Amino acid sequence: MRQLIPDLSSIDGQSDLETVYALPASRHVRANFISSIDGVIELKGLSRTLSGPADRAAFMSMRAVADVVLVGAGTVRAERYGPIKLDDAARGRRVERGLQPLPGLAIVSGTGGLDPRAPIFAASQRPLVLTTALVATERPDLGQVADVVVCGDDRVDTTFMLDALSERGLVRVLCEGGPTLLKSLLTDHLVDELCLTLSPVIAGSGHRSLTGDRSFEPPLTFDLVGLLEADGMLLTRYRSLDRE
Numbered sequence: 696m697r698q699l700i701p702d703l704s705s706i707d708g709q710s711d712l713e714t715v716y717a718l719p720a721s722r723h724v725r726a727n728f729i730s731s732i733d734g735v736i737e738l739k740g741l742s743r744t745l746s747g748p749a750d751r752a753a754f755m756s757m758r759a760v761a762d763v764v765l766v767g768a769g770t771v772r773a774e775r776y777g778p779i780k781l782d783d784a785a786r787g788r789r790v791e792r793g794l795q796p797l798p799g800l801a802i803v804s805g806t807g808g809l810d811p812r813a814p815i816f817a818a819s820q821r822p823l824v825l826t827t828a829l830v831a832t833e834r835p836d837l838g839q840v841a842d843v844v845v846c847g848d849d850r851v852d853t854t855f856m857l858d859a860l861s862e863r864g865l866v867r868v869l870c871e872g873g874p875t876l877l878k879s880l881l882t883d884h885l886v887d888e889l890c891l892t893l894s895p896v897i898a899g900s901g902h903r904s905l906t907g908d909r910s911f912e913p914p915l916t917f918d919l920v921g922l923l924e925a926d927g928m929l930l931t932r933y934r935s936l937d938r939e
């Protein structure tokens with residue numbers, strides 16, 4: 696893998712990648728997505744159909760430096776999300792950095808449309824479910840497999856949600872999607888950084904895109920702070936200029 700921005704160098708292995716994706720100790724919300732050249736984020740309903748070894752390596756290294764992985768319930772359902780796993784070496788490097796061996800996992804759901812028997816609830820590490828007061832009352836079964844955090848009465852308040860994570864020491868947030876969750880975070884100006892892998896594919900119409908039909912007026916602006924290349928994929932890292 697080649698680094699092109701901020702400087703020219705070769706990136707060899709996960710440890711180098713974790714240095715590229717290192718995060719500050721203060722609150723930081725990073726969103727990580729992959730899209731086709733024409734902005735499509737799923738093929739056959741899955742993002743992995745666009746991915747490749749370099750993107751997967753970056754995906755794992757971003758997990759390896761985060762306090763918590765934040766994901767929308769739609770992505771959990773579509774991608775059959777399982778518990779977060781890292782290899783022994785990555786876990787060891789986390790511990791050396793003073794982190795827990797694994798990042799936490801937080802699922803956002805407004806309606807509680809989650810199956811407590813789903814693979815994501817099978818780990819010894821209980822995920823957080825960030826939801827509404829109504830769901831917390833009506834779905835006591837979720838409380839048996841997850842720590843349910845109320846982030847609003849009848850809708851999930853994203854600012855409250857990030858504050859609730861911070862209160863638990865989870866300040867370095869990696870949002871792995873999906874597009875509905877990304878739209879809310881962008882609308883509320885809560886995204887510090889967008890890591891977008893451009894897959895060398897044109898998919899055409901009939902697929903989900905990064906922000907769907909949501910329009911941002913004025914447009915949100917970003918600075919390109921990192922660029923890697925491998926396997927014909929471009930792994931970009933954009934810093935939000937609207938958060939400064």
Ligand SMILES: NC(=O)c1ccc[n+]([C@@H]2O[C@H](COP(=O)([O-])OP(=O)(O)OC[C@H]3O[C@@H](n4cnc5c(N)ncnc54)[C@H](OP(=O)(O)O)[C@@H]3O)[C@@H](O)[C@H]2O)c1
Binds near residue numbers: 766
């Ligand atoms: N290319 C990529 O990098 C990438 C990454 C992730 C996902 N995807 C793709 O995206 C597709 C799924 O799209 P999606 O829009 O359904 O994903 P999503 O954003 O993960 O899920 C939407 C659902 O998450 C919950 N949610 C998200 N934001 C919320 C908010 N602010 N407040 C309350 N609830 C919120 C709601 O769950 P409830 O319905 O339970 O209320 C909502 O219906 C899949 O095809 C997946 O493969 C692609």
